[in-house]
Amino acid sequence: MAQPPPPRPRSAKANTLAVIAVFVLSVSGYFIGLRQTVREQVATPALDSDPAALVPEVAGTPSAPTYESIREAEIGPNSDWQSRLSDLWPAPTLFAAIDSELLRVRRQERRAYDGAPPVVPHPIDQTSAETCLQCHQDALPVGDVVASAISHPVYASCTQCHVSAKGLGSRWNTSDFDLHTGNRFSGRHAAMLGERAYPDSPPTIPHAVHMRQNCLSCHGELGTSPIRTTHPERQSCVQCHVPGSEVDESNFAESPFPLIQALVDSEVQ
């Protein structure tokens, strides 16, 4: 029994229609796609229009400067900072010997008196202490200067005591905004040498050690030359060096070496 040829399924018709539709759509889409969109038409400047008008001002988004103007561009909160490492010290001689007088002058420039927290010779991040610790947690040579290590245990709020000598880094750091009064305060800057109980004995510490518990901050391998340790391999400084009489008289009420003291005294007499 012969079967009748199967009727052409209805779905085949639909398929043909769909193929035609897709073909028409893609061809017209192709040509439409070649055209500019409305937005592009709006955004595309006429050649003679003002270049400043090219970039729409969107609130909160500062427009980017060109690469060539980037050095002068006022972007970001620190735009007026002109900070170069060599501004900090005019010293390409980090590891050369420094005259102790020069060292003293430099110390004084940054401190109101011996024992005052040094001011920060560069602009600072105004909100976070994290940035301080990036360089000052441990001593870090940066270019031609050393960011010295913190001399005391880490207190979390650096700016409590250390403020920038460069102000807000704003262009208003001018005399017009300042009080022109001047100050006659003359702080104590004692240049001191440790004493030795006898020749070759370890010198005593000639300054207070409060807030200077980390000796290596100044005396370490990256310390300044006249006061740099000669024996960095030894870690426990106070094993041999003790506060001197300038700091702690009670230690010197009587000589810790009475025999030697008596000998020296008799020599003098």
Next chain:
Amino acid sequence: MTIHRRHFLKTTAMAAAVAAAQQRAFGRYDNDELDAAIESDGVAWDKAPCRFCGTGCHVRVGVKDDKVVAIQGEQLAEVNKGLLCVKGYHVGGILYGKDRLTQPQLRRNGKLETISWDEAIDVIAQRIAAKPSEFAIYGSGQWTIPEGYVAQKLIKGGLSNNHIDPNARLCMASAVTGYLSTHGVDEPAGCYTDLDECDVLIMWGNNPAEMHPVLFSRVIDRRSRGETVKLIDIGTRWTRTTEYSDEYLEFKPQSDLAIANGIAHLLVERGTYDKSFVERFCNFRKDTEKASLFGQASTFEEYAELLKPYTPEYVEQVSGVSADKIRMLADLFGRRDLRITSLWCMGVNQHTRGTNMNRLLHGIHLLSGHFGRPGDAPTSLTGQPSACGTAREVGTLAHALPGGRIVAKEVHRADCERIWNLPTGRINPKPGYHTVKMWEQFCTPSSEGGDISTVWVQITNPGHTLPNLRKLFTAKKDLEDKFLIVSEVYPTATTELADLVLPAAMWVEKNGIYGNSERRTQQWFKMVNPPGEARDDTWMTIAVARRLHDLGHAGMKDKDGNFIFRVLDDAGREVPVWEWDHYYDVNTDQQLYEEYRQFTFFKHKDVAPYEELVKTRGLRWPVVQKPDGSWAETPFRFMEFSDSYVEKGKELQFYHSVTKDDRALIWFCPYEPAAEEPDSEYPFWLSTGRVLEHWHTGSMTRRIPQLRNAMPHAYVEMHPEDAAEQGLANGDLAVIETRRGKIELPVWLKGRGHPPRGSVFVPFFDENLLINEITLGAIDPISKEPDYKKCAAVVYKRPPAVPSPQSNPTL
């Protein structure tokens, strides 16, 4: 080497001898504990509290050749334990600004001319004698206790007019009314030890990282030691404090009232408040129709009912702080295993509802039982070194008398008249003018009822700090018959309008006693001589009183006919301390302090004897004598384990309770809108405040190069999007305009503080850029303290073509 040592010992001995001689010269004691501190280079060290804020750090002052040459953090001091902030480390420099005032100056034909002290004292005395009832003293939280005490006695016991008020009115008056209406007696129950003990520290509108740096580091340094402490910053602007905080809840100005109520609401609704604590130690209170200090009785049921609207969702809507964060706060307060300390300062106090906000903060601590243990404390900080000691305890306020008494109460007046040996009725029962009123009266023409004609300003700078300056200060300029006397150390915005300028000794140029934020009374000795003819403020007041005495003013004599400031030597002879040459013949400070001390027992604020203060780095009152003769301080007040005035077994006793039943009051106070809120014309909130480097008006700190360089000028902080909308970039000059006027300031974006959209912040330290010319000056109805944190402003770019009316640099 030995020779070196001998030389050293010799110079040390010499230095010690010089120091000892100098001590005698200033009528002072040897301070045993510091003897060892004379160093080889002839620097003598002595203790003093820092000159600046209310923290009350102790410093060691290094003196050589009659000059301060170095400062150390005092390691023996419990407050700061050897640490200071950058202001404290440079405090020595405040004495040596090149423009120190050294001569009395009188304004003649518009110009200040140098005159003699004798003439200056005479001018003041004549001015007072002519119109004693129109004379006022405007004083300070930087007055030493004896300075405030003599001014207080001159006005209230001598002139009987009560017109004396301190700048502390601008600073902590709302804290006073908060404590009074909660505990019945002023000043905190806790102390700084709470900061070492708390698990959670909530800072309400407070930026201690800049304003109380030593206290702040005392908390955050606990983290360095491995302890856990959760910091919650509830503020209106991102600050350095926020940087260290675990939670930052940014609220819309004024809505702190709603936040506090939101916490209380949840505690009550969930039943997580401390029932037994409330039943044993608390009563409830609400305000009367017209705001009043003690309000009216309420009940827990009524309290709960009044709180009902303050659901977390409603609070979120009002404050902008999410409901979840309100629940988080309520969760914390609901826990008994945590210790919670709240700190606040100007954000809460300089508030047109400052008294209410103080009450609410005390309220949530009492309601949740977070009170009465170390680390569980609501504590208000002060900004001045003796706001507590002099303004609050000596009571140099228009309505007050020493030791917690008030002029309105007859028994209190009688008590003062007895101690002062005055005839009955000498003290006037009518309160004088509070600060804002005093200056309003001074700046109003006499013909229009301005009945204050002479004001003597001591140790403060109202020409810079009063709100709405043009109305409350500058208006004086055109009033011929008004006379302004200013005791100062440097030229300021106030001396600008002064008719008579008196050069004052400052800090360690005189003997002094301060009282800090934790009830600690601290003493120091004169260490160096003041420059030129600068003299002690105490002396000035006594000298004027004596001149009035000699002119025949009856008020300058007690009922036995003796001068009211009678100072005796060891032999019992009167010393003419009104003559400068004899002022330091005896320790006048000590005698005045001991006289004042008698006032302090009444409200159990017993301050220590002078000699005890000499030996210590401050003692926290009440200081009571033990059976063995020793003196003991009281770190924690009202608490049995610490306060010997608490009856045995009571555990916690508010012994000056308003309700006379040893209970504290939990207040309900509603959220109410600010006095001036932003609108379409003035769309920004304007808030003012301080910075780390400068202390208040900067008259001292701006003369220290290190501090001036770090913070050279004022600025306006705003949100970068607000700035962009106005076409303002970093460093551009903006005009800030309010209904009072306008000023121009450079814009600082993403700087130290980050205000949210719709608000701007300006620090007030800069006398060239006086933000107070445009602040509002609306006051709290109870404390009379102005709100400096909220008014409406408009900010826009300075139009380039218009020349600036101020002395600002041009672009």
